[in-house]
Amino acid sequence: MRITVFGGAGSVGSRVVAEALSRGHEVTAVVRDPARLHDLHAAADPRVGDARNGDDVAASSAGQDVVISATRPAPGRESELITATEALLAGLARTSVRLLVVGGAAGLIVPGAGGTTVIDDPLFQPPADFRALALACTAQLEVCRAESVVDWAYLSPAALLEPGERTGNYRLGTDELLVDSEGHSTISMEDLAVVLLDEAERPQHHRTRFTAAY
Numbered sequence: 363m364r365i366t367v368f369g370g371a372g373s374v375g376s377r378v379v380a381e382a383l384s385r386g387h388e389v390t391a392v393v394r395d396p397a398r399l400h401d402l403h404a405a406a407d408p409r410v411g412d413a414r415n416g417d418d419v420a421a422s423s424a425g426q427d428v429v430i431s432a433t434r435p436a437p438g439r440e441s442e443l444i445t446a447t448e449a450l451l452a453g454l455a456r457t458s459v460r461l462l463v464v465g466g467a468a469g470l471i472v473p474g475a476g477g478t479t480v481i482d483d484p485l486f487q488p489p490a491d492f493r494a495l496a497l498a499c500t501a502q503l504e505v506c507r508a509e510s511v512v513d514w515a516y517l518s519p520a521a522l523l524e525p526g527e528r529t530g531n532y533r534l535g536t537d538e539l540l541v542d543s544e545g546h547s548t549i550s551m552e553d554l555a556v557v558l559l560d561e562a563e564r565p566q567h568h569r570t571r572f573t574a575a576y
């Protein structure tokens with residue numbers, strides 16, 4: 363497959379690029395800052411582009427099968443996540459390219475908590491400086507849900523998403539937070555990349571949110 367990754371030098375994006383390359387895909391990895399080109403995997407096709415820019419989206423997605431968005435704005439600029447998602451959807455609406463969005467866990471429903479979502483549950487509160495990002499991720503999902511042309515899927519990670527090991531194991535869900543027998547909700551970034559590449563290769567989710575955790 364031909365896959366483009368926006369945020370290709372980021373924590374999640376770089377693992378997605380590595381996982382895709384390890385499976386033999388042709389990967390275009392996009393960074394916003396030319397200074398970060400050297401951070402990209404050497405086997406990826408490097409590009410400079412901003413997901414908020416329609417021309418950059420068009421140039422980086424032409425002829426591709428899937429675009430994976432793993433961008434994260436700087437603190438204080440969280441609304442950029444929404445404009446980037448709008449631009450990606452608008453750019454891909456004239457194509458048949460799928461969009462897989464790495465989103466946030468904030469809007470997932472906590473099991474057994476009467477419908478409370480992660481962002482409102484004291485047990486799962488992100489650090490204070492991540493709250494604005496968590497809210498932006500929730501708004502990002504609404505942007506996707508308003509889209510009816512592009513074949514998109516929005517992946518909400520587990521509540522705790524950190525660098526770790528690639529195990530290849532995970533469980534999938536829809537709108538409810540997946541927790542283990544001790545109530546923890548975790549997945550490594552390496553395994554989140556596995557989830558994304560499995561979805562890219564064997565699409566199961568269309569215009570919907572899904573989640574993954576151990």
Ligand SMILES: NC(=O)c1ccc[n+]([C@@H]2O[C@H](COP(=O)([O-])OP(=O)(O)OC[C@H]3O[C@@H](n4cnc5c(N)ncnc54)[C@H](OP(=O)(O)O)[C@@H]3O)[C@@H](O)[C@H]2O)c1
Pocket residue numbers: 368369370371372373374375392393394395411412413414432433434435436442446464465466467468495499518519520521522523
């Ligand atoms: N449990 C959770 O819900 C959870 C936990 C962690 C992460 N996440 C989500 O995972 C996603 C990726 O996070 P991360 O940890 O990988 O972030 P990261 O390490 O900060 O990487 C994000 C990358 O996106 C790039 N970027 C930002 N805005 C862009 C734009 N408009 N166009 C192109 N590239 C852009 C950044 O480039 P610059 O350096 O140029 O800004 C950066 O390289 C985010 O959506 C985040 O919310 C969710």
